[in-house]
Amino acid sequence: MKSTIQIPRQIDFGYRNRTIRTQRAVALRFSARSIAINSILAVVAVTVAVMSLGIGDYPLTTAQVVQSLFGQGDDFHRLIVTEWRLPIAIAAILFGALLGIGGAIFQSLTRNPLGSPDVIGFDAGSYTAVVLTILVVGANQYWYIAAAALVGGLLTAIVVYLLSYRGGVQGFRLIIVGIGVSAMLGSINAYLITRAEITDAMSVGFWAAGSLSRVGWHSLVPVIIGGLIVFIGVTMLAPALRQLELGDDAALAQGVNASVARPLLLILGVATTALVTAAAGPIGFVALSAPQLARRLTRTPGVTVAASAFMGAALLSLAQLLSLVIAQVYRPVPVGLITVSLGGLYLIWLLIRETRRSI
Amino acid sequence: MTVSLVGAREACSALGEGHLPTSNRRISGVIVLLALLVVVLAASLSFGANPLPISEIWRVVLSPDSSEASSIVWTLRVPRTVVGIAAGVAFGVSGALIQAITRNPLADPGILGVNAGAGFAIVVGVTLFGVGGITGYIWFSFIGAILATVLVYLIGSAGRGASSPVTLVLAGIALAAVLSAFSTFLTLMDQETFRSFRAWGLGSLSRASLDDTASVAPFLAVGILLAALISSSLNAVALGDDQATALGASVTRTRILGIIAVTLLAGGGTALTGGITFVGLMVPHIVRWFTGPDQRWIIAYTALAAPSIVLIADVLGRVITRPGEIEAGVLTALIGAPVLIALVRRRKASGL
Numbered sequence: 001m002k003s004t005i006q007i008p009r010q011i012d013f014g015y016r017n018r019t020i021r022t023q024r025a026v027a028l029r030f031s032a033r034s035i036a037i038n039s040i041l042a043v044v045a046v047t048v049a050v051m052s053l054g055i056g057d058y059p060l061t062t063a064q065v066v067q068s069l070f071g072q073g074d075d076f077h078r079l080i081v082t083e084w085r086l087p088i089a090i091a092a093i094l095f096g097a098l099l100g101i102g103g104a105i106f107q108s109l110t111r112n113p114l115g116s117p118d119v120i121g122f123d124a125g126s127y128t129a130v131v132l133t134i135l136v137v138g139a140n141q142y143w144y145i146a147a148a149a150l151v152g153g154l155l156t157a158i159v160v161y162l163l164s165y166r167g168g169v170q171g172f173r174l175i176i177v178g179i180g181v182s183a184m185l186g187s188i189n190a191y192l193i194t195r196a197e198i199t200d201a202m203s204v205g206f207w208a209a210g211s212l213s214r215v216g217w218h219s220l221v222p223v224i225i226g227g228l229i230v231f232i233g234v235t236m237l238a239p240a241l242r243q244l245e246l247g248d249d250a251a252l253a254q255g256v257n258a259s260v261a262r263p264l265l266l267i268l269g270v271a272t273t274a275l276v277t278a279a280a281g282p283i284g285f286v287a288l289s290a291p292q293l294a295r296r297l298t299r300t301p302g303v304t305v306a307a308s309a310f311m312g313a314a315l316l317s318l319a320q321l322l323s324l325v326i327a328q329v330y331r332p333v334p335v336g337l338i339t340v341s342l343g344g345l346y347l348i349w350l351l352i353r354e355t356r357r358s359i
Numbered sequence: 360m361t362v363s364l365v366g367a368r369e370a371c372s373a374l375g376e377g378h379l380p381t382s383n384r385r386i387s388g389v390i391v392l393l394a395l396l397v398v399v400l401a402a403s404l405s406f407g408a409n410p411l412p413i414s415e416i417w418r419v420v421l422s423p424d425s426s427e428a429s430s431i432v433w434t435l436r437v438p439r440t441v442v443g444i445a446a447g448v449a450f451g452v453s454g455a456l457i458q459a460i461t462r463n464p465l466a467d468p469g470i471l472g473v474n475a476g477a478g479f480a481i482v483v484g485v486t487l488f489g490v491g492g493i494t495g496y497i498w499f500s501f502i503g504a505i506l507a508t509v510l511v512y513l514i515g516s517a518g519r520g521a522s523s524p525v526t527l528v529l530a531g532i533a534l535a536a537v538l539s540a541f542s543t544f545l546t547l548m549d550q551e552t553f554r555s556f557r558a559w560g561l562g563s564l565s566r567a568s569l570d571d572t573a574s575v576a577p578f579l580a581v582g583i584l585l586a587a588l589i590s591s592s593l594n595a596v597a598l599g600d601d602q603a604t605a606l607g608a609s610v611t612r613t614r615i616l617g618i619i620a621v622t623l624l625a626g627g628g629t630a631l632t633g634g635i636t637f638v639g640l641m642v643p644h645i646v647r648w649f650t651g652p653d654q655r656w657i658i659a660y661t662a663l664a665a666p667s668i669v670l671i672a673d674v675l676g677r678v679i680t681r682p683g684e685i686e687a688g689v690l691t692a693l694i695g696a697p698v699l700i701a702l703v704r705r706r707k708a709s710g711l
Contacts, residue, residue, distance in 0.1 A: 114529060163700055172525045173703050176465065179532055180699040183470075183636065187692035190561050191685055209543060284536065331547050337540045344537035351530050352514055 034298045034307060041294075041310035045096070048317040049089040053081050055324040083217070091215040092320040092335075093313045094227055095276045096286060100294070100312020101234055102272030103287030104305045105265050108241050112171040113303075113350065116288040117153075117273045118343075120178025123284065124185040125156025126270075126277040131192045142222045142278060149274035156181060157270055210283035210336020212320055219279050226275045233268050238305045241265055245302055283336045285343020286312050286319075292350065315339070385656055388649050392663040399670045403440040404432055406674050408682040439564040441572050442631055443673050443687065444666040446564065447638065449579050449628030451665020452586050453621045454639015455658050459593040460617040461512065463524040464644070464702060467695075468504075468625035469636025471531030475538040476507025477629035478560060482542040486552055493571040497578070497630045504626035507534060508618050562635035562688020564673050575627045582623035586658050589616045593654040635688040637695020638665050644698060668694075 016032040053069075054060040058080060060068075067073035068081035103116040110120075117123050129152025133139050139148075164170070164177040193208050240261040243251040248258040276283060293315075294307035319338045326333045404416045411428050419429040450468060457466045457473075468474050480503025484490040490499065514530035539560060546556040567575075595608035603610050628635065646660035669687055672694065676685035 119529075119532075163704070166704060176525060176528060176703040177700050179470075179528065180696040180703075183692050183699075184696040187561070187636075187689040191689045194561065195683070209540075333544060333547060337544050340540040341537050341544075344533045344540065347533040348514060348530060348537075351526055351533065355514075355526055 031298070031300065034300065034304070037294075037298045038307055038310045041307075041314045045093050045310070045313040045317045048314070048321050049093055052089050052092070052317070052321045052324055053085045055321070055328065056080070056085065087217050087220045088212050088215050088320070089317075091212050091220055091223070091280065092317045094220075094223060095212070095280060095283065096290070096312040096314070096316025097309040098223075098227055098230065098272040098276055098312070099283065099286040099316065100290035100308035100310070101230065101305055102269045103289075103312070104291040104294075104303045104308035105234070105241065105269035105272075106287070107291050107303050108245055109262065109265060109269070110171050110174055111245060112175065113292050114175050114288070114347075115171060116291070117269065118282075118284045118287050119347075120160055120175055121182025121185060122153045122156050122160075122178075122270055123273045123277055123282045123287075124182040124189065126150070126153040126274050127282045128152055128185045128189055128192075129155075130278055130281075131189055135192060135195075142219050146222065146226065146275060146278040149278040150271055153270040153274045153277075154267065156185070157266060208281060209334035210281040210339070211334035212280050213332065213334075215279060223275050223279050226271065230268055230271050230275070233264070234305055237261060237265055237268065241305065242302065281334075281336060283316070284340040285347065286315055286339050289343045289346045290315055293346075385650060388660065389663065392660065392667070396663060396667050399667045399674070400440060402674050403443065403670045404436045407431075407436060407677045408684075435565075438567070438569045438572070439673065440670065441569060442564045442567045443670040445572050445576065445579055446562075446628045446632045446635055446687075447666030447669035448583065448662050449624040449631075450635050450638040450669070451642045451661040452583060452639075452658055453624035453628070454665075455643040455654075455661045456586055456593075456617050456621050456624075457508075457639065458643055459597065459654050459657075460614055460621070461527060462597065463527050465524045465528045465640070465699065467637060467640035468621065468628075469634060469638075470528055470535075470640060470699075471508070471511045472534035472538060473504050473507045473511070473531075473621065473625045474629045474634030474636065475535035475542075475560075476510075477501070477504040477626045478634055479503055479538040479542045480506075481630065482545050482556060482559075485556075486545045486548055493567065493630055494574050497575060497627065500630040501578075501622055501626040504629065505618065505622040507538070508621055508625075510534060512618070559633040560688075561686040562632050562691070563686040564632060564669070565684075566633065567631045572631060575631055578623045578627045582620045582627065583662065585616050585620035585623070587655075589613050589620070590655040590658050593617070594652075597652065597654065632688065635669060635691050637691050637698070638668055641695045641698040642668055644702065 018030050018032060018035070050062070050065060050069075053065045054062055060077060060080065064073060064077050065081055068078045069086075071078070103118075106115050106117055106120070106122075107113055109115070114120075126149040129148040130145050132152075133145055133148040137144075139145065160174065160178045160181050163181070164174040166173070189208070240251070240256045243254045243256045244258060244261060244265075246254075251258050251261075273287070290312035291303040291308040294311035295303050297311070298304065298307045300307070316335070316339070319342070320335050323333050323335045323338050326338075401413060401416065404420070405411050405413055409431060411431065415428050416432060419426065419432050423429050423433055453468045453473075454466065457468060457471065458464060477500040480499040481496045483503075484496040484499035488499075490496045511527065511531050511534055514526075514534075542556070542560075546553045546559075592603075592608040592613040595603040595606045596610055596613055597603075598606070600610050603613075625639075642661050642665045643657055646657055646664055650656035650660050669691065672690035673687040676687055676690050679685060
């Protein structure tokens with residue numbers, strides 16, 4: 001026997017993969033399964049969004065929708081599709097992706113599937129700030145509201161983190177503290193909203209439950225800009241996020257500066273929720289379920305940002321389509337109610353599974 | 360039953376506290392709580408959009424006449440004060456019970472989704488079955504409350520052995536979120552329904568009349584009676600299922616009676632107010648500092664202290680934003696949520 005070590009020509013990563021490599025700078029390795037799943041999710045999201053363009057008080061056929069999208073066909077149809085319905089359909093995809101990213105970041109940072117912003121109350125904090133800004137300060141421009149949402153979310157995040165700190169932050173303590181804080185904020189929100197001088201009581205209910213129906217181009221454009229910044233930031237920090245899951249020491253050994261990367265990721269994560277909350281109100285439980293569903297489908301060892309984004313987009317598009325369909329047969333229903341119902345049931349299922357496994 | 364008392368005494372001395380709560384101390388505590396309740400009652404009758412002096416209150420309470428003060432007191436303040444007492448007892452005692460049954464220090468009918476279950480069932484009754492009036496929808500409230508209690512209990516104890524406090528809380532939060540979403544879904548049906556249910560979940564004392572309270576009171580009384588009956592067995596249950604069985608307590612019977620009592624109390628309280636959260640969490644924990652771990656005293660103290668807390672919250676809500684008001688449930692959440700946070704910040708979250 002020779003004593004030299006055989007260097008395998010091909011490393012076994014444990015999954016089928018493709019590597020993209022240029023001469024310098026870029027070297028990316030993708031799991032073949034992740035690529036396939038993400039593509040399918042993207043196709044689902046876009047298809048569902050196109051389908052949703054045809055649904056409404058003035059139904060359009062798919063052919064009419066596609067024609068209008070390409071700038072042909074009836075003028076009135078074009079107005080309906082591109083001016084009224086398209087911003088909402090794009091918002092469903094974009095907001096879903098943002099929520100998925102936010103969920104992935106926080107679930108990764110807390111190393112706990114329940115550590116997402118909607119469970120630990122950051123969206124409640126964002127929403128309190130939004131309601132205060134609109135009702136008390138009287139500001140209505142998107143950027144003011146978004147800034148308030150960001151500040152509110154960050155403050156809540158810091159308060160929850162500090163309150164759950166006791167010689168380190170333990171996942172479950174963080175979650176219960178988050179629930180406590182969000183209960184307080186939730187009751188403040190509920191109080192503020194019932195006192196709101198809004199003539200149509202129904203619209204208050206819509207607003208409080210998270211709805212896309214109010215989104216138009218004017219409020220979508222700022223989210224697109226903010227969303228792009230978040231996407232770029234997350235793309236740059238995603239590797240650090242994965243290293244941080246191993247613990248600060250291990251991350252440091254891999255060249256990640258935890259004390260810089262973690263606050264940045266925290267800000268990005270809160271920003272995702274803030275952008276969405278400012279435009280559509282609190283849309284619950286997408287951030288919770290998207291990363292976990294994506295992880296199960298792609299069979300990756302941890303939550304991944306990209307798959308969570310695609311999954312979030314597909315989920316919110318589907319929820320929005322469902323809300324449009326329900327609006328046709330019953331009543332307009334805010335999409336936030338649908339995501340909370342489905343996401344809450346998913347959370348219950350997750351808890352039952354976890355309890356079974358921990359025996 | 361005396362055996363379980365010995366168990367509680369031992370558990371108490373095992374805590375290493377220098378002074379065991381004696382009967383004398385406990386009875387003086389009861390007197391203090393009663394005095395507090397009287398003061399709060401007076402405050403609840405006197406404060407509001409139109410504050411009245413105590414002497415005036417005293418006069419119109421003893422001899423109602425046709426004066427403005429008399430009509431304010433008897434048509435506005437007495438009903439809501441009575442509702443406050445009933446709701447306080449109901450949510451406080453059901454919280455103490457649910458903590459003892461699940462052996463979970465973080466339990467509360469609001470946190471565990473029992474109130475949301477009752478509320479959802481009421482919304483179903485009113486919107487889908489056209490039930491009007493509290494005598495009609497209280498049955499829906501009970502059905503919703505018991506379904507939610509059993510469901511959360513099953514979810515939390517899906518694994519073998521005692522359910523983890525955190526899992527139970529999360530299951531309750533998830534259930535409450537889903538049920539509230541369903542409730543909102545139903546109330547969006549038309550403007551009128553929506554308006555009447557708009558502030559439903561906040562927990563207001565001004566909704567129910569004296570007649571409403573009178574029709575719910577028998578159910579609450581049965582709930583309290585059940586709680587008193589099983590309180591000594593709950594001492595045994597606190598030691599664990601095996602120990603309790605060894606001490607001669609029937610764990611299953613205690614649990615079932617306890618769940619029935621929780622249902623009657625939380626369901627009745629929700630029918631009256633729409634659900635007040637965190638009272639059932641904080642009051643038993645606060646009184647435990649004075650009573651020690653004996654469930655019989657915890658339940659008795661809670662029944663006396665919880666109405667005071669609810670009424671204080673209500674009076675505060677009337678004073679802070681005069682002439683408007685903040686619902687009692689909003690303020691109990693503001694006061695009570697920090698208690699939840701303080702509880703999980705303790706090194707060991709099992710204070711039972």
